[in-house]
Amino acid sequence: MEEVNVTNYNAEWINDFGQEKAKIKNVMDKIILGIEHIGSTSVPGLGAKPVIDMMVGVKELSQVSPEYIVQLKSINYEYVHKPEFPERLFFRKGHWRAGTHHLHVYIHNGEHWLNNIMFRDYLRSHPKAMDDYYRLKKQLEGLYKSDKVAYTEAKAPFIQSILTKLRSENQT
Numbered sequence: 001m002e003e004v005n006v007t008n009y010n011a012e013w014i015n016d017f018g019q020e021k022a023k024i025k026n027v028m029d030k031i032i033l034g035i036e037h038i039g040s041t042s043v044p045g046l047g048a049k050p051v052i053d054m055m056v057g058v059k060e061l062s063q064v065s066p067e068y069i070v071q072l073k074s075i076n077y078e079y080v081h082k083p084e085f086p087e088r089l090f091f092r093k094g095h096w097r098a099g100t101h102h103l104h105v106y107i108h109n110g111e112h113w114l115n116n117i118m119f120r121d122y123l124r125s126h127p128k129a130m131d132d133y134y135r136l137k138k139q140l141e142g143l144y145k146s147d148k149v150a151y152t153e154a155k156a157p158f159i160q161s162i163l164t165k166l167r168s169e170n171q172t
Helices: 011-027 066-074 113-123 127-143 148-171
Strands: 035-039 053-057 078-080 089-095 098-105
Touching: 011 066, 011 098, 035 113, 035 127, 053 113, 053 127, 066 078, 078 148, 098 113, 113 148, 127 148
Parallel strands: 053 098
Antiparallel strands: 035 053, 078 089, 089 098
16 A cells, blocks of 8 residues: 655646546546646645546536446546545546546535635635645654545544635625
């Protein structure tokens, strides 16, 4: 199993996303309403695990038929059934627990879609928050080097605090 490894920011992550976006659009173009680069690799200057996270927005998850799953497999994206996350479909490129790219399919402009964009955009426009998040990630890397699930769960309160703050600001 690959260890948690938070690396320095790599500008090539943006290019990597662009290449993958073109491939994904090519096989899913009929149902895609949006495609976004999310996660830490989408924030210029932020160190991250070198996994490109992307999300595709569709009208309904049921549109991702077995035919699309086969087409995504043809470009090396394997469907990973995650019944604990009914709000999305998940595809991985790369080996189990060591993927290089993650593709999340959400309802376009749904709650999860918007949360990912709000958090990404907040980090992009708030350098202090980006630095705080990086320090947290490095701290958690040391604590959970061999446990990616615990590492991810331990980041959740920080992410939720930003989203709560943004929702509160939008209501006033």
